[in-house]
Amino acid sequence: MAIIRPARQLADARRGGDAGTLRQRLWNARWCYAFMLPSVILGTLFTLYPMIASWYISFLDWSGLDSDRHFVGLDNYSEAVADSAFWGSFGRTFAFTFVTVPVMLTLALLAALVLNDTSLRMRTVFRTMFFLPVVTTTAIVGVVMSLIMNPFDGPLNAVLLDIGIIDRPIDFLGDPDLALWSVSGVFVWKWMGMSMIYWLVALQTVPQELYEAARVDGASRWRMHRDVTIPLIMPFGIVIVLITFVGALQTFPLVQAMTSGGPAFATELVELYIYRLAFASGSTPRLGYASAVAVFFGITVLVFTLAQAWGLRRASALQRDVKQGGQA
Amino acid sequence: MSVPTTVSGQAAPARAGRQQPAGTKPRKHRGWRSWRREIIVSIVLLPICLIWIYPFLWMVGASLKTDTEIFGSVSVLPEQPQWENYSRAWYEANIGPYFWNTIFITAFTIAVVTITTAMIGYVIGRYTFPGKKVLVVVLIATLFLPEGYTIIPVFDLINQLGLSGSLWGIILAESGGAHVIQIMLFAGYFRQLPNELDEAARIDGAGFLRIFWKVMLPLTKPAIATAIILSLMRVWNSFLIPLVLTLPRPELRTLAVGVYSFQGENMTDWSGMAAASTIALLPIVLVFLALQRYFVEGVAGAVRG
Numbered sequence: 001m002a003i004i005r006p007a008r009q010l011a012d013a014r015r016g017g018d019a020g021t022l023r024q025r026l027w028n029a030r031w032c033y034a035f036m037l038p039s040v041i042l043g044t045l046f047t048l049y050p051m052i053a054s055w056y057i058s059f060l061d062w063s064g065l066d067s068d069r070h071f072v073g074l075d076n077y078s079e080a081v082a083d084s085a086f087w088g089s090f091g092r093t094f095a096f097t098f099v100t101v102p103v104m105l106t107l108a109l110l111a112a113l114v115l116n117d118t119s120l121r122m123r124t125v126f127r128t129m130f131f132l133p134v135v136t137t138t139a140i141v142g143v144v145m146s147l148i149m150n151p152f153d154g155p156l157n158a159v160l161l162d163i164g165i166i167d168r169p170i171d172f173l174g175d176p177d178l179a180l181w182s183v184s185g186v187f188v189w190k191w192m193g194m195s196m197i198y199w200l201v202a203l204q205t206v207p208q209e210l211y212e213a214a215r216v217d218g219a220s221r222w223r224m225h226r227d228v229t230i231p232l233i234m235p236f237g238i239v240i241v242l243i244t245f246v247g248a249l250q251t252f253p254l255v256q257a258m259t260s261g262g263p264a265f266a267t268e269l270v271e272l273y274i275y276r277l278a279f280a281s282g283s284t285p286r287l288g289y290a291s292a293v294a295v296f297f298g299i300t301v302l303v304f305t306l307a308q309a310w311g312l313r314r315a316s317a318l319q320r321d322v323k324q325g326g327q328a
Numbered sequence: 329m330s331v332p333t334t335v336s337g338q339a340a341p342a343r344a345g346r347q348q349p350a351g352t353k354p355r356k357h358r359g360w361r362s363w364r365r366e367i368i369v370s371i372v373l374l375p376i377c378l379i380w381i382y383p384f385l386w387m388v389g390a391s392l393k394t395d396t397e398i399f400g401s402v403s404v405l406p407e408q409p410q411w412e413n414y415s416r417a418w419y420e421a422n423i424g425p426y427f428w429n430t431i432f433i434t435a436f437t438i439a440v441v442t443i444t445t446a447m448i449g450y451v452i453g454r455y456t457f458p459g460k461k462v463l464v465v466v467l468i469a470t471l472f473l474p475e476g477y478t479i480i481p482v483f484d485l486i487n488q489l490g491l492s493g494s495l496w497g498i499i500l501a502e503s504g505g506a507h508v509i510q511i512m513l514f515a516g517y518f519r520q521l522p523n524e525l526d527e528a529a530r531i532d533g534a535g536f537l538r539i540f541w542k543v544m545l546p547l548t549k550p551a552i553a554t555a556i557i558l559s560l561m562r563v564w565n566s567f568l569i570p571l572v573l574t575l576p577r578p579e580l581r582t583l584a585v586g587v588y589s590f591q592g593e594n595m596t597d598w599s600g601m602a603a604a605s606t607i608a609l610l611p612i613v614l615v616f617l618a619l620q621r622y623f624v625e626g627v628a629g630a631v632r633g
Contacts, residue, residue, distance in 0.1 A: 022458065029457035031536040036463070039448040039511070042440075046482060046504020047470055053484075054476030064480065114369060119362060122370055128620060129377040132384065135616040135623060137565040139584045140605050143591045144387050147598055153399035155386055162402070189380070194627055201628045239631055253567035257588050274477055279572060291477045298474020 058292035063284050076292030086293055088265065089273035090300075096184055096269060097248045104188045105244055108195035113225060115196070116203040127200075131193035138190065142257025145186045149173055173259050176266035183255055183267050190254065195244050202236035203229065231319070238312040242305060249301060270297050384609070390602035398598050413603040421594065423604045425579065426586035430608075433498050433570075433582060434563045440503040441510065441559045442552060449514025450540055454521075470506045479572050486573060495580055501569050505562075510555045513629055517551035518544060550625075557619060558626040564612050583608035 020028070058076055062069040080086050111130055115123045133141065148154050149172040157169040172182040206229055214224045252271040255261065261268035261276065268276070270293070278290035378385075382404075389404035391413055397406065418424040451457070452464065482501050491497030521544060529543045545552075570582040581589065587604050594600060616623055 025458055029455065032451040032455050032457040035447040035451045035540075038444040039507075040463075042444060042500075042504040043470075043506060045485065046501055047478075047506045048466075049485070050478035050481035051470070051473060051475045053481035054478050057480060058476060064484075114373065117369075120366055120369060122373075124620075126373050126377050127624075128617070129381050131620075131624070132381055132613070132616070134627070135561055135565075135612055136384075136609050137567075137584045137587075137612070139565075139567040140587045140608050141383075143587055143601065144383055144605050146591070147390075147601065148383055148386060153598075155400075155402045158400050158402050197624055197627045198631045201631045236631060243630060253565075253584070256567075257591070275568075278477065278480060279575065287480050291480060294477035295474055298476060302472065302474050 054291045055295055057288055058295045060288040062286075062288045064278075064287040065285065069288075072288070076289045077296060079289065080293050080296050083293075085265070085268075086270075086273060089268050089270045090297070092180060092267070093249065093251070093269045093271075096180060096187075096251065097245065099181075100184050100187050100248050101241070101245050103184075104192050104195050104248075105241065107188065108192050109199050111192070111196045112199035112203055113229070116200060127196075130196055133190045134193040138253035139257040141190060142186070142254045146173060146258045149182060174263055176263050179259055179263060179266045183258055186258065187248070187251065187254055191244075191247060194247070195240065198236070198240045198243065199233070202233040202240065205236070206232050234316045234319070238309065238316065241312060242309055245308065246301075246305065384613075387602050387609075388606050390599060391606045393599055395597070395599050398602075410599065413599040414607070416597075417590075417600045417604040417607060421586075421590050421597075421600060421604055422579075422581075423583070423586060423590075423607055426581050426583050427607060429495060429580060430564065430582045430584075433495055433502065434560060436499045437502040437563045438556055438559045440499070441507055442555050444503070445507050445510040445555060446514050446545065446548070446552065447540075449511045450518050450544065452511065453515035453518035454526075454544075467506075467508050467511065471508055479568055482569070483572055492573070493577055493580075498570055498573050498580070498582075501573065502563050502566060507559070509626075509629060510558055513551055513555055513558075513626075514548065517548050521547055550622075553619070553622045554626045554629070557615075557622040558629075560612070560615065561623070561626070 026033075059071055059073060060069045061072045061075070111126075114120070115127050115130075117123070120126075148156050151157060151169040151171040151174060156172070157166075160166045161169065170178070173179050210228050210232075211224060214228055219227070249271070251269045252275065255267055255269055255272055256275070259267045261272040274290050274294050274297075277286050277293065279285060385404045389406060390398045392406040392409040392411070393401075393413075394410055418427075452460065486492050486497040486501060489497070489500075491500065525543055525547075526539045529539045534543070565584060566582070567584045567588075570580075571585045571588070574580045574582075574585055578589070583604075587601070587608055590597075590601055590604050
C-alpha cells in the first residue's frame with residue numbers, strides 16, 4: 001500500500017484530481033461524467049424521481065384515472081393515523097417481523113455453524129439445498145406452497161394425517177388465526193438460506209488458530225462457539241440483523257400469491273394494504289392516500305431501524321466492556 | 329490430540345496453513361471421533377435438507393401426474409409421466425409467450441444494468457472528480473430513505489413515455505431501479521487493480537475508452553459474473569413491477585405474473601399449475617446449480633460491503 005499510494009495521487013492529479021481551476025478540472029474529468037451519465041439518467045428517472053414524486057403524491061387527493069388532482073396538505077396523513085385498517089396491517093407487519101427475524105436468524109446461525117466445518121465433505125451439497133429456495137421466484141413459490149398447504153388435497157395435510165399428528169386436515173391458509181403464522185413459516189423457509197450465507201461470511205473471518213487453541217485447551221464445541229465465535233462475529237451480527245429485518249418487510253410477492261391478504265384481512269400486511277388501496281380496491285383507487293400510507297410506514301421503519309442499529313451497537317459495546325472488565 | 333499442527337502460538341506457520349485451499353488440508357491426523365462426528369452430522373442433515381427441497385420435488389412430480397394422482401398424495405414420482413400437462417400450460421395457459429417475454433426482459437435488463445453499473449463503478453473506483461462525494465452520498469441515501477410507493481410514479485412515467493404497451497417499459501423500469509450493490513461491487517473491484525496498468529496503457533497512447541474497454545474491463549470478469557447473477561435473480565423473480573405494468577396488457581406478462589394469474593383463473597388445474605411453475609423455475613435453478621459460486625458471492629457482498 002505504501003508504494004501504491006503516492007503513485008495513485010500522482011495519477012489522480014494527472015487525471016484532473018486537484019489541479020487547476022474548477023473549469024479545467026471539470027473539463028479534465030469529462031470522460032468520468034460521460035461514464036456516469038447512463039446510470040445517473042436511469043437512476044434519476046426510475047429511482048430518485050419516483051421517490052420524490054411519491055412524497056408529493058402523498059399530499060394529493062388523486063385517483064390516478066384522470067388528471068383531477070387536488071392538493072390536500074397533510075389530510076392523507078391525518079386520515080392514515082386514524083385508519084384502523086392501516087393500523088391493523090401495521091400491527092400484523094410488526095408481529096410478522098418480530099417472529100420471522102429471530103427464528104430465521106437462529107436457524108441460519110445454527111446451519112452456518114454446522115456447515116462452516118471444513119471437515120464436513122458434503123457441506124457444499126447441504127449449502128446448495130438450503131439456499132435453493134432463495135433463488136426461486138417468490139410469487140411462484142407462493143402459488144406452489146398454497147397448493148402444498150391446501151386443506152383438502154395438499155401433501156402437507158396428507159403427511160400429518162398419515163403420521164397421526166392430526167385427525168382432521170388443518171386449513172393452514174384459510175383459518176384467520178393460523179394464516180399469518182403459516183405465511184411466516186413459508187417466509188422463513190424461503191429466505192433462511194440468505195441469512196445463512198451472511199453468517200457464513202462472518203464465520204470465515206474468525207481465525208482458524210483460535211479454534212485450534214481452544215481445542216488444545218479442551219474446550220467443548222458449544223463453549224468454543226459461545227466464548228470465541230459469537231463474540232467475534234458480533235460486529236457482523238449487527239449488520240446481518242438489520243439486513244434481515246429490512247428484508248422481512250418485503251412481503252408482497254409471497255403473501256399476495258399465497259393469500260392475497262385474506263382470509264378476512266388476517267394476512268394483510270402493510271405492503272398488501274397499500275397495493276389494495278392503489279390497484280385492487282374494487283372501487284376508485286386512491287393513489288394519494290396509498291402513497292401517504294407508504295411514506296408514513298417508510299419513516300416508521302427508518303426510525304425503527306436507526307434505533308435498532310444504535311441499540312445493537314450499544315449492546316455489543318457493553319458486552320465487550322463487561323468481558324474486558326472480567327479479564328482485568 | 330497433541331499433534332504438531334496445534335502449535336498455533338507461532339502465527340506464521342498457522343497462517344500459511346490457513347491460506348491453503350480447504351481441500352488440500354492435511355487430513356492424516358483425523359481421529360475416528362472426527363469421522364464419527366462427520367457421519368452423524370451428515371445423517372442428521374440429509375433428511376432435513378431433503379424435506380427442505382421437498383416442495384420443489386413435489387412440484388416437479390405433480391407436473392407429471394394426473395390431477396387425481398396428485399390429490400392427497402405425498403409421493404413425488406408419477407405412475408406414468410403426463411407430458412401433456414406441459415403442452416397445456418405452454419399453449420392454453422400462455423406460459424409459452426410469458427416465457428419468451430421473461431427471457432427478453434431479463435436479457436435486456438441484464439445487459440443495460442451490467443454495462444451502466446460497470447461504467448459508473450469504474451469512474452467511482454479509479455478517479456477523483458468534482459462532485460464525486462455528492463454522487464456517493466446520493467447513492468447511499470437511496471438505500472435508506474423511505475421510498476414511499478414508487479410503483480405509482482413509475483407506472484405514470486412509463487405511460488407518459490408512451491411505453492405502456494410494450495416490454496421496453498418493463499425493461500426500463502427494471503434497469504432504473506437502484507443497483508447500488510452492483511455499483512459498489514464494480515467500484516471495489518476496479519479500485520484494487522494496479523495503477524501501473526493504465527499508466528502503461530496511457531504511455532502506449534490509449535485513451536480513456538480504450539483503457540476501460542481493452543485493459544480494465546477484461547480484468548473484472550468475476551465482478552461481471554457476480555453482477556450478472558445479481559441482476560438475473562432480481563429480474564427473473566421480479567413481481568410488483570411487471571404485475572402493475574401489465575395490468576392493462578395481459579399478453580405482456582412475465583412468468584411470475586403469469587403463474588400468479590393462472591392460479592386465479594384455473595384454481596383446480598393443479599397439474600397445469602405445477603407444470604407452469606416448473607417451466608418458470610427450472611431456468612433459474614439450473615443457472616444457480618451451474619454458477620453457485622457467483623450467487624453466493626453476490627449475496628455475501630451485501631454483508632462485506
